[in-house]
Amino acid sequence: MSQDQVENLLSEDRTFSPTAEFAAQANIKEAEYALADADRIGFWESKAEYLKWDKRWHTVLDWQVPFSKWFVDGKLNASVNCLDRHIDEGRGDRVAFYFEGEPGDTRTITYAELLKDVKKAANALTEIGIKAGDRVAIYMPMIPEAAVAMLACARVGAAHSVVFGGFSAEALISRINDADARLVITADGGYRKGAAFALKPAVDEALSGEHNVKNVLVVKRTGQEVAWSDRDIWWHEIVDRQPEEHIAESFDSEHPLFILYTSGTTAKPKGIFHTTGGYLTQASYTHRAVFDLKPESDIYWCTADVGWITGHSYVVYGPLINGATQVMYEGTPDTPHKGRMFEIIEKYKVTILYTAPTLIRTWMKWGDEFPNKFNLKSLRLLGSVGEPINPEAWMWYREVIGGNRCPIVDTWWQTETGAIMISPLPGVTATKPGSAMRPLPGISAKVVDDSAHEVGKGHGGYLILDKPWPSMLRGVWGEPERYKETYWSKYEGIYFAGDGAKLDSDGAYWLLGRVDDVMNVSGHRISTTEVESALVSHEEVAEAAVVGANDATTGQAIVAFVILRGGIDHTKGEALISALKAHVVKEIGAIARPRQILVVNELPKTRSGKIMRRLLRDVAENRAVGDSTTLADPNVMNLIKDGLATATED
Numbered sequence: 001m002s003q004d005q006v007e008n009l010l011s012e013d014r015t016f017s018p019t020a021e022f023a024a025q026a027n028i029k030e031a032e033y034a035l036a037d038a039d040r041i042g043f044w045e046s047k048a049e050y051l052k053w054d055k056r057w058h059t060v061l062d063w064q065v066p067f068s069k070w071f072v073d074g075k076l077n078a079s080v081n082c083l084d085r086h087i088d089e090g091r092g093d094r095v096a097f098y099f100e101g102e103p104g105d106t107r108t109i110t111y112a113e114l115l116k117d118v119k120k121a122a123n124a125l126t127e128i129g130i131k132a133g134d135r136v137a138i139y140m141p142m143i144p145e146a147a148v149a150m151l152a153c154a155r156v157g158a159a160h161s162v163v164f165g166g167f168s169a170e171a172l173i174s175r176i177n178d179a180d181a182r183l184v185i186t187a188d189g190g191y192r193k194g195a196a197f198a199l200k201p202a203v204d205e206a207l208s209g210e211h212n213v214k215n216v217l218v219v220k221r222t223g224q225e226v227a228w229s230d231r232d233i234w235w236h237e238i239v240d241r242q243p244e245e246h247i248a249e250s251f252d253s254e255h256p257l258f259i260l261y262t263s264g265t266t267a268k269p270k271g272i273f274h275t276t277g278g279y280l281t282q283a284s285y286t287h288r289a290v291f292d293l294k295p296e297s298d299i300y301w302c303t304a305d306v307g308w309i310t311g312h313s314y315v316v317y318g319p320l321i322n323g324a325t326q327v328m329y330e331g332t333p334d335t336p337h338k339g340r341m342f343e344i345i346e347k348y349k350v351t352i353l354y355t356a357p358t359l360i361r362t363w364m365k366w367g368d369e370f371p372n373k374f375n376l377k378s379l380r381l382l383g384s385v386g387e388p389i390n391p392e393a394w395m396w397y398r399e400v401i402g403g404n405r406c407p408i409v410d411t412w413w414q415t416e417t418g419a420i421m422i423s424p425l426p427g428v429t430a431t432k433p434g435s436a437m438r439p440l441p442g443i444s445a446k447v448v449d450d451s452a453h454e455v456g457k458g459h460g461g462y463l464i465l466d467k468p469w470p471s472m473l474r475g476v477w478g479e480p481e482r483y484k485e486t487y488w489s490k491y492e493g494i495y496f497a498g499d500g501a502k503l504d505s506d507g508a509y510w511l512l513g514r515v516d517d518v519m520n521v522s523g524h525r526i527s528t529t530e531v532e533s534a535l536v537s538h539e540e541v542a543e544a545a546v547v548g549a550n551d552a553t554t555g556q557a558i559v560a561f562v563i564l565r566g567g568i569d570h571t572k573g574e575a576l577i578s579a580l581k582a583h584v585v586k587e588i589g590a591i592a593r594p595r596q597i598l599v600v601n602e603l604p605k606t607r608s609g610k611i612m613r614r615l616l617r618d619v620a621e622n623r624a625v626g627d628s629t630t631l632a633d634p635n636v637m638n639l640i641k642d643g644l645a646t647a648t649e650d
């Protein structure tokens with residue numbers, strides 16, 4: 001047999017079946033898989049029926065590899081699907097958002113109020129000349145106006161390009177110009193870590209050079225001093241005086257809904273663009289299926305910022321189409337105390353929580369006393385997204401947050417896929433800690449070797465998607481060749497996700513991280529994720545990042561950076577390092593024994609919480625640290641290097 005593209009090293013025997021009660025009430029039952037397998041196109045067509053169409057499609061899918069059109073010739077309006085239909089069907093008084101500002105201010109916004117705000121904002125956009133087909137950049141804190149701005153753009157048919165509020169002026173202008181945006185919607189600032197941060201100055205700086213931006217709409221959030229120019233308009237001054245009526249136009253199913261930039265391995269970010277009908281179909285279906293949403297009774301909280309795809313699909317479009325009641329929180333998890341998020345769960349009796357492994361591991365590091373202080377019994381389902389979740393972090397999430405009662409859905413997907421692709425179904429799947437388990441009904445994902453052959457159970461390789469799906473990206477904005485080259489060139493006619501994965505002996509899917517992060521140790525391709533999970537399974541470790549560093553003997557050698565758990569009296573220094581190395585050998589085997597383990601206080605992460613292993617590799621190989629402008633905390637690399645100077649190696 002040919003050697004695996006990525007070795008299958010860790011094994012996991014624990015499984016957790018849904019309880020009989022959960023299974024009985026679940027939205028989706030086992031039969032859904034067979035239904036979708038029998039007629040994949042018909043299956044997605046039936047999910048599109050859930051949307052409100054102004055004109056029906058004549059063909060479900062037009063597939064000219066790698067360009068797809070879904071629900072061809074159908075017409076609809078995204079904002080009508082999120083809002084008007086709920087009011088028309090008598091749900092206007094239902095709460096859409098419970099907003100919790102970081103300083104403690106709150107707002108409760110019903111569907112009827114949200115619709116009124118969106119209609120007025122849409123009228124304001126029209127007044128300043130925004131038309132269907134234009135692009136609008138949105139650079140906002142996590143406040144309700146961010147969602148209102150997105151929906152108002154969708155209502156008038158302008159594509160939004162949300163740029164995360166933590167990004168710099170430079171990142172903002174490159175995205176504004178790449179999309180040729182006409183308008184920027186921003187705020188004076190927002191609240192983070194107990195203080196007001198400014199946004200408007202970054203917009204002013206971004207717009208100091210060349211661009212085609214005509215106006216800047218500014219929401220007043222903090223009331224801080226802002227510089228003002230002729231193109232600036234206060235949001236409240238123009239929006240408040242607009243009429244409350246707005247008749248939405250219908251747009252083609254393939255009308256661009258938004259662009260969202262993701263940073264690739266190269267410097268220039270890719271403008272991933274999504275269209276309307278297919279995207280809304282899959283975002284709303286997966287939100288009902290994976291989170292088992294009961295719109296009348298659930299309080300749903302996805303902690304993602306609208307600056308990420310998760311905030312688009314699972315704060316704005318999916319949940320609003322489904323009529324969900326949500327919590328939206330502006331600030332950071334440790335302000336004013338490390339129990340803030342648990343306090344919010346208790347306050348609003350949150351039933352469904354969707355968050356990222358990086359936050360789960362941060363909670364683990366802080367210690368159990370914070371969640372234990374609050375009543376989390378309202379929770380009935382937990383979700384994870386963004387990175388592989390290490391089995392021990394999964395177990396901690398299950399026990400400490402979920403009280404051993406909530407199913408966990410580990411959801412694999414990407415900005416490019418638009419919606420969840422691989423995930424347990426909470427009423428059906430017996431889950432394994434750390435595994436995303438199985439492609440959703442209607443989705444075809446496989447693990448293959450270099451020549452596109454399926455690797456089979458028990459083996460590792462590359463994750464691919466070999467059939468089109470409704471919410472797939474329609475391209476890279478303005479760069480069709482780059483789209484083909486990046487996603488469709490490794491395998492003919494097949495989408496390559498860039499992730500390693502393995503199938504265990506039962507055929508469950510395990511995500512192994514980006515293939516760029518795979519290490520080659522003495523000819524064995526070892527996934528950083530598996531070694532990290534082995535380290536996190538040691539009781540003293542909360543978080544780990546592993547990289548392969550050049551090594552004269554083994555090609556690459558494993559270098560690990562670990563953060564220790566809070567509330568533990570740690571074994572000291574050398575003894576701990578030796579114990580951790582022995583633990584990895586026990587869990588995985590001698591091949592995965594780290595050459596070096598460094599205890600650190602922080603890890604370099606992007607603002608969406610992904611570990612930047614590239615920077616750690618620079619440290620491990622004693623190089624000057626490369627471009628770190630996308631780091632959430634630019635100082636982290638200095639702290640790590642300082643710590644390193646005093647660390648020992650054996």
Ligand code: WTA
Pocket residue numbers: 262308309310384385386387388389410411412413414415416436497498499511512513514608
């Ligand atoms: C990673 C986020 C393992 C993966 C929705 C993917 C995951 C990239 C998971 C996309 C998961 C996301 N398990 N890895 N459940 N979810 N990833 O575009 O490497 O921000 O390719 O979309 O995150 O990140 P993006």
